[in-house]
Amino acid sequence: MLKCTNCLNEQDSGKFCGKCGTSLMETGIPQPTAYTEAAAASPAVGAQPVNTNEHVMKAKENVSKYWSYALQVLKKPSVAFDTKDSQYVNGIITMALFVIAFALSIYFLANKLYKAVVGGFGSLFSEGGIGAESLPFFSITSSLFMFAVFFILGSFISVFLVSKFMTEGFTLKELLGQFGSILIPFTALNVVAIIFGLMGSIQLTLTLTGVSLFYTIAILPSIIVYDRAMKSEKSLNKLYWATGASAASLFIAYLIVRMSVLDFMSEIESLLNMGF
Template structure:
């Protein structure tokens, strides 16, 4: 019994289907070709899946490797912050530390603000700023202050000390961010434990270190290592003036924008 693979008609003998006229051999070849095409497509899809899985595994391994390298860098800098002061190859890790500090600071401030508006006074909870508002403004504010410190040190070094690139300055400043990161983590933990007074103190210490003491310490080290014809004292005064003026401008802009948006939210 022969079955036509084109229409399914069954007959005892003959080379052609008595119903549709399709040659039995051609139908078989067509089916074989179709099966081969399906098989090739399945193999291609499998190969793409395996390749995608391999790429994902490689990316995961790369992330693990980079995380391990940063963690080792973090521990080293926490033990000896000034160890890599004259090393220029750590600026990527320094940027990572800066980003982590900005994120942790924004989270810590949001947790405190949220608690202030909702702690025992549910009526006022709906008037509190949203997470996006707090995170955006705090991240922007801290990032701009860090950028001001980097720019002020970069400009002062060009005029009064050794000529440094922006990556050099970032590397030198960011190497000291490990301690502020730890302080911000402690602040968040204290906030979760409802120890809000100590949490605020930790935030104040962390921000003061990052925006105030660390840049000043780096600037003093640079001016003491090498100074041009102009006395380093005037270089330090120049740095303070640039930092103060730019910080005042940024602070005024952020405060005005935040207050204006919050008033619009209330109205």
């Protein structure tokens, strides 16, 4: 489409304006065609896959960084004591892996034992009822997950409070990074416990999960507090502060067990006894 700059007349072709005779050779303004519009729109259409690929690549990069850091801590656990606040994401990931692996290992073990007791009689009853072929996955794992979360939070809160009472300068990110980093070796124990849970090995599964849980509740708080007291420029009773952190964590764990875990264990025992 050509447009005259003198009288604004529009026409499809020609060298001169049909109304005023002005030359259109130099003043004609070509309008965008359908091909031009499609070509201009094509980068926008292709932008979404590019962004998706960028997210995937970034996720892979983050996983690779966490894996490298976890291996470094496993090879040399003392590295965890020098963790900075930039590692707080890795700390949170480790704590999440700890509770997930703990819940799965216990569930797989309980489900294996339940199947061994009930055997083939599960098919004679309604699905999800008495004699079901498998234990309810979500209800049991969610409960185990929450118990592990409470134990982790209790341990972390005790470290946080004692560090505050010590008037030691630190950031929450720094504490999360150090707490999670020191937890890496015992998170690995829970991951290994999943395999033994699938195999139905009661002794190995409960030993690994028990050691990791006891370490998290009773030992980890004192280790972190003692390390912080050692690095402090103030004169602190390191042993007392470290012992106090573990005592606070154990007390919180006792309250959790008293209020919830005993009832949950009785429910599991009743489910296992259904086969007799």
